Amino acid sequence: MAIDRLDGSLIELLAEEPRIGVLEASRRLGVARGTVQARLDRLQSQGVIRGFGPDVDPAALGYPVTAFATLEIKQGQGADVRTHLATVPEVLELHTTTGHGDMLCRLVARSNADLQRVIDRVVGFDGIVRASTAIVMENAVPLRIIPLVKQASED
Amino acid sequence: MAIDRLDGSLIELLAEEPRIGVLEASRRLGVARGTVQARLDRLQSQGVIRGFGPDVDPAALGYPVTAFATLEIKQGQGADVRTHLATVPEVLELHTTTGHGDMLCRLVARSNADLQRVIDRVVGFDGIVRASTAIVMENAVPLRIIPLVKQASED
DNA sequence: CCAGGCGCTGTACAGAATGCCCAGTGGAAA
């Protein structure tokens, strides 16, 4: 079910140097290649590792502004709002949260001015009653998973 | 500066099937292998692609509960709070946002009960005045980047 | 106490991909 220390080390290693292959990983970890291969297969089939997609930086794509918007949704309009927001490319992520029909979404924009356009597009939809936006000034801790992996692998 | 359609298609392809190599990608895209190699190098050196780290699912690691906490910070305590939160493995992400010394952080926990422990640890720090937490019920739109890449590559 | 199952090791081999190099071509900019 859970992961052990070898799994943890393997994930850490892959996170630090994604380009290394199974063979090199086995050398670094001091185990046989077949072991690394088996562990990787298991981690992927268990869903612990979803994949190795490219990690794209929105800022380098021309979208340096990030914001979080809390949306208040009209009762029963949840599904429609989801569908609507899924069509907006600048919506990178959307969560339904506890509270009064609330949602939280992550937005990006080309500039602060452009953010206005994005927000207008997001909230320009019937099911959305109100939106409050917080612009990200600094990403103090970038999305990370390694500390959690370490924690989980030490049980 | 920006990316063109070939870059966009390449990123989409890698996002869908990360395991394919440069050679296979060149076949799919109908271009020479050297071209794909050159594009990839450029995308990485430009920072558009940060890497190919493993995409780890916290739920599969035993942390199925996600929450967002808005923290109100005492004036001038920002740096200390950042340092504090960086030591908590369950804090996956931390942003400084506009507002009155506010921060927004993403948390995970083993259960709703465990979330209490995590929150206690997060807010158990002098610089934090108040915290309000929203538990994620449904991840309506999982973190995605492809729509944005498409948008960016069509300019 | 013993047999089986399981995971890891070490090895082997064919097929495939990688990193690197180079000559040729076509389009765009100077």
Add this chain to the structure above:
DNA sequence: TTTCCACTGGGCATTCTGTACAGCGCCTGG
């Protein structure tokens, strides 16, 4: 026109992958 640049298509040596197999220590159930 000339130069520059990206892309093509080919080649080469090296390396990695996928797969297989025998051997071995460890744990567990009978």
